[in-house]
Amino acid sequence: MKEKEEDWTLVIKPSSGLFDLQLREVWRYRDLLQMFVRRDFVAVYKQTILGPIWFFLQPLFTTITFTIVFGNIAGISTDGVPPLLFYMAGIVGWNYFSECLTTTSNTFIQNANIFGKVYFPRLIMPLSIVVSNLLKFGVQFVLFLVLLAYYVFAGSGVQPNWAVVLVPFLVLLMAALGLGFGMLISAMTTKYRDMKFLITFGVQLAMYASPVIYPISTLPEKYKLYILANPMSSIIETFRYAFLGEGTFNWMYLGYSTLFAAVILVLGIVVFNKVEKSFMDTV
Amino acid sequence: MSDVVIKVENLSKQYRLGELGTGTLSHDLNRWWHRIRGKEDPYLKIGETNDRSTKGNSDYVWALRDINFEVKQGEVLGIIGKNGAGKSTLLKLLSRVTAPTTGSIKAKGRIASLLEVGTGFHEELTGRENIFLNGAILGMTKAEIRAKFDEIVAFSGTERYIDTPVKRYSSGMRVRLAFAVAAHLDPEILIVDEVLAVGDAEFQKKAIGKMQDISKEQGRTVLFVSHNMATISKLCKYGLVLKNGTIDVVGHVNDCVEKYYSSTGEVNLKGELIVNRSGNGRVKLRAIKVYSSISEHIVSIGSDLIIELIFDSLIKYNTNDIRIDLRIDNHIGVRVAWLSTELMPITINSNRINFIVPSCPLNFGLYYITTCIYILGDVSDWIQNAYQFSVAEGNFYSSLKLPPKEQSDSLVNFRIENK
Numbered sequence: 001m002k003e004k005e006e007d008w009t010l011v012i013k014p015s016s017g018l019f020d021l022q023l024r025e026v027w028r029y030r031d032l033l034q035m036f037v038r039r040d041f042v043a044v045y046k047q048t049i050l051g052p053i054w055f056f057l058q059p060l061f062t063t064i065t066f067t068i069v070f071g072n073i074a075g076i077s078t079d080g081v082p083p084l085l086f087y088m089a090g091i092v093g094w095n096y097f098s099e100c101l102t103t104t105s106n107t108f109i110q111n112a113n114i115f116g117k118v119y120f121p122r123l124i125m126p127l128s129i130v131v132s133n134l135l136k137f138g139v140q141f142v143l144f145l146v147l148l149a150y151y152v153f154a155g156s157g158v159q160p161n162w163a164v165v166l167v168p169f170l171v172l173l174m175a176a177l178g179l180g181f182g183m184l185i186s187a188m189t190t191k192y193r194d195m196k197f198l199i200t201f202g203v204q205l206a207m208y209a210s211p212v213i214y215p216i217s218t219l220p221e222k223y224k225l226y227i228l229a230n231p232m233s234s235i236i237e238t239f240r241y242a243f244l245g246e247g248t249f250n251w252m253y254l255g256y257s258t259l260f261a262a263v264i265l266v267l268g269i270v271v272f273n274k275v276e277k278s279f280m281d282t283v
Numbered sequence: 284m285s286d287v288v289i290k291v292e293n294l295s296k297q298y299r300l301g302e303l304g305t306g307t308l309s310h311d312l313n314r315w316w317h318r319i320r321g322k323e324d325p326y327l328k329i330g331e332t333n334d335r336s337t338k339g340n341s342d343y344v345w346a347l348r349d350i351n352f353e354v355k356q357g358e359v360l361g362i363i364g365k366n367g368a369g370k371s372t373l374l375k376l377l378s379r380v381t382a383p384t385t386g387s388i389k390a391k392g393r394i395a396s397l398l399e400v401g402t403g404f405h406e407e408l409t410g411r412e413n414i415f416l417n418g419a420i421l422g423m424t425k426a427e428i429r430a431k432f433d434e435i436v437a438f439s440g441t442e443r444y445i446d447t448p449v450k451r452y453s454s455g456m457r458v459r460l461a462f463a464v465a466a467h468l469d470p471e472i473l474i475v476d477e478v479l480a481v482g483d484a485e486f487q488k489k490a491i492g493k494m495q496d497i498s499k500e501q502g503r504t505v506l507f508v509s510h511n512m513a514t515i516s517k518l519c520k521y522g523l524v525l526k527n528g529t530i531d532v533v534g535h536v537n538d539c540v541e542k543y544y545s546s547t548g549e550v551n552l553k554g555e556l557i558v559n560r561s562g563n564g565r566v567k568l569r570a571i572k573v574y575s576s577i578s579e580h581i582v583s584i585g586s587d588l589i590i591e592l593i594f595d596s597l598i599k600y601n602t603n604d605i606r607i608d609l610r611i612d613n614h615i616g617v618r619v620a621w622l623s624t625e626l627m628p629i630t631i632n633s634n635r636i637n638f639i640v641p642s643c644p645l646n647f648g649l650y651y652i653t654t655c656i657y658i659l660g661d662v663s664d665w666i667q668n669a670y671q672f673s674v675a676e677g678n679f680y681s682s683l684k685l686p687p688k689e690q691s692d693s694l695v696n697f698r699i700e701n702k
Contacts, residue, residue, distance in 0.1 A: 119379035
């Protein structure tokens with residue numbers, strides 16, 4: 001009796017092709033993604049008094065601190081934009097990227113327990129992280145909009161322009177970058193934990209290599225190219241340009257970031273997929 | 284179309300022992316160097332069989348080696364083996380938690396595994412929220428869970444706690460809730476590891492009943508791992524015995540259970556005593572022998588069963604200070620008889636003691652004797668499954684017939700009256 005290959009709905013083999021990503025299966029598990037997002041959102045602030053208000057407080061205090069330290073004490077230029085708005089625009093964007101990156105990079109180690117007991121497409125985990133952070137970003141973004149509205153009506157000269165239509169795309173780029181880098185690092189940390197140490201201070205340092213606390217326009221020419229090589233730079237600058245009307249906006253820079261994000265995302269998914277099959281043996 | 288739903292071919296899994304450190308990096312580099320030159324992985328050639336008790340020379344072991352078997356639809360397959368025999372590795376491969384080193388598994392339909400109860404339960408979420416979360420982790424859609432929600436809650440018996448965070452649950456309640464979710468999954472293939480150990484007797488019975496339903500009425504396939512031979516032989520028709528990463532026996536569950544017992548080393552086929560025993564050793568059993576009134580070698584139904592015990596220094600003690608227990612278990616470890624000096628008075632005047640059971644009331648099959656000697660109330664020598672003997676068919680009832688083996692291990696004299 002000869003069995004045809006297509007009779008089997010599932011074939012488990014040592015390793016599969018590099019691009020055998022099983023995205024259809026990821027789609028089938030979309031309800032699980034929703035559950036994870038819900039879990040992250042609901043569970044984080046259980047047994048706290050302020051609850052979701054913590055979502056606001058964190059960026060608010062960071063903004064105030066930055067305003068005092070970098071704006072008032074260090075006197076770094078904000079391109080004529082009210083410092084509160086300037087810093088918050090940078091922080092809200094940067095936070096989304098960095099949270100996606102750091103949480104995703106922990107995927108395997110954090111979830112070793114559950115991954116070791118039950119199968120579901122592992123990609124669901126980092127995807128759910130990006131989505132739950134998107135909710136957090138949404139809340140912080142609303143805070144930013146409220147602040148923006150106040151300044152616009154108070155007549156401080158800031159004026160959102162046509163570039164706001166690019167904002168969803170910018171968010172997508174940040175998600176792709178955070179996800180891509182995060183998955184690459186998570187794949188690397190399963191066997192050798194060295195990357196874990198790098199990531200904790202690396203992300204902090206990377207913030208200073210992005211125009212979060214300074215505008216690109218004030219940079220000396222010789223540094224400008226290095227800062228622009230950072231794919232987050234043009235994203236944050238465009239974000240600021242869209243809402244505050246100040247900042248560097250250049251299609252070429254943005255195109256570079258898009259290309260970078262796409263490459264990193266694909267690379268991240270492929271490596272992640274490769275590692276997920278046997279990571280339980282080494283984690 | 285054949286009705287084989289799982290086909291495992293040449294399945295192997297290699298693990299590296301010891302700590303991951305700098306040594307692994309050099310191995311990784313070496314492996315990579317072989318791969319880019321198109322050569323075979325150098326570490327696949329080495330590796331030893333997985334016997335945890337002996338010290339090996341290689342850092343690599345085969346947790347599973349060249350496993351081949353098939354499971355048909357609607358079968359309940361019991362997987363048996365000592366600790367470290369490769370049961371969990373096999374289940375992990377089947378449930379895609381990790382990938383095999385070589386070989387393949389082919390399956391038809393959705394596989395759901397229950398390797399641990401309550402995987403992914405979130406402490407802070409309520410029972411209700413966790414049903415949805417756990418269901419989704421196991422592969423159900425939200426609509427499916429909603430449709431079965433009431434059934435799940437009813438089966439788990441945790442109605443009162445359903446809106447309380449799971450961290451307030453007792454461990455038994457968690458098991459109930461988690462098993463309830465898994466049992467309502469409706470996968471084509473369900474894999475269950477020893478998860479029922481935590482629940483109480485009532486729930487274990489319910490869970491086993493549910494698994495029987497799943498296989499018999501819904502025609503689904505169940506793979507079940509347990510150390511409890513009674514449960515295995517009750518639930519499963521076929522079995523698979525793993526030993527040091529290879530298959531020892533596949534076949535009817537009773538054969539598997541017998542093979543498992545005879546390979547555990549707890550039972551000695553030759554009648555010599557095993558050294559693994561416990562007790563303070565004041566009096567030790569030196570030899571044990573079972574025979575019958577009609578033959579030195581065969582015990583048959585209806586003949587007198589004689590269990591002869593020889594001790595080393597029994598006569599040093601007073602009769603009143605000595606207690607000797609004999610426990611007779613059937614082939615799956617279920618106790619069928621208990622003989623003790625507590626029940627029948629003895630007088631000690633030699634180191635040899637015979638227990639005689641007139642007209643052997645045990646059905647044909649394999650039995651194990653556990654011996655336990657107490658001196659002054661303390662355990663002196665306790666040997667589990669010290670001896671194995673089989674009972675051959677013979678005449679017990681006037682009809683010359685015997686009860687079917689699966690109905691009973693003991694034979695009871697009775698008569699039927701019509702008034």
